[in-house]
């Protein structure tokens with residue numbers, strides 16, 4: 001009969017094996033360009049399936065396209081349902097400029113306590129930790145009251161249509177779980193001598209607003225016979241530039257700023273001055289506070305005009321928009337209508353990439369994570385802060401299914417998050433994080449699935 005302390009201690013005897021698994025996964029270039037055929041996640045899924053089979057853990061591959069497999073492994077409990085899902089993804093973003101890398105991008109070289117390579121951090125480190133956590137529990141004869149599931153999806157980096165998005169729509173039973181942990185959170189923040197971890201409970205919405213500005217064409221030698229759409233564009237850009245999004249400090253995050261030595265909860269009125277103060281000592285935190293206190297509306301692309309000697313009739317502006325979890329479609333439309341007020345030649349449509357989403361913060365999973373991370377890194381002074389991510393992950397597919405999903409990786413406080421460089425040159429993961437994350441995954445599963 002196993003006990004949690006012993007299992008966690010056992011992880012330290014498996015460091016070489018953990019690092020080897022991470023290296024094996026990084027060496028498979030499951031690069032997702034976003035354009036089919038791409039991804040090539042199936043070799044990774046097959047590798048995992050074989051690996052699980054060796055451990056006596058059931059797994060299967062589900063795929064919308066044969067080359068883009070999703071790997072699903074289940075450890076059954078006494079009860080029929082699974083209670084916790086360990087999530088990650090198997091695809092990686094392309095390597096932009098290989099010559100800038102100090103290490104072979106798919107070589108998984110080790111240097112100064114880190115494993116280097118594309119996907120080393122995002123997201124094969126989490127996959128490694130979750131697989132090793134399951135194997136160590138299995139080898140030690142751990143049994144569960146409630147089942148445990150691991151799903152590593154394809155295509156996370158380009159919308160999830162071959163991965164979690166497809167599973168959610170077509171095989172929601174494969175995601176059946178009350179709770180889930182995924183990438184996108186659980187990073188340590190040291191501030192003012194305190195150790196905090198940011199736990200992502202939700203994500204801002206990401207959408208595009210496509211604005212069409214209309215005029216009427218004419219020969220450019222007699223421009224007064226037409227109406228140049230460019231001037232409408234100039235007006236719109238000016239209006240967007242001076243647009244002040246409503247300030248809001250209602251996210252749970254703002255109730256936890258004491259972790260960063262901000263004693264009073266900021267209000268919508270004073271948030272900008274608080275941010276200015278924080279910026280002096282911690283620009284990263286200030287930037288986060290700014291992103292979580294407002295919607296952003298950012299013009300990113302303009303296209304229009306058909307000929308250098310024609311007055312342009314239509315010009316399109318694309319804006320990237322990030323909404324807070326409670327800012328719905330109606331809210332956005334009200335804001336846009338106000339911005340474009342009195343401009344009859346302007347139309348827009350909204351294209352959702354990801355709807356904003358959020359899980360509650362005060363749950364059993366949160367309690368389990370507190371205990372798990374304290375054990376994993378032997379620290380009992382951790383403060384947890386609920387964050388909302390600016391980007392999005394596959395969690396946006398599981399939260400609407402009612403699965404409480406947190407971004408929680410269990411990184412080690414000695415592993416500087418700035419070194420991970422997800423999507424960047426010389427991406428890497430600290431071996432200390434691979435170890436702490438494996439421990440944390442064991443401890444979360446142990447508690448949530450009532451293990452013995």
Ligand SMILES: [Zn+2]
Nearest residue numbers: 122123156183
């Ligand atoms: Zn990722």
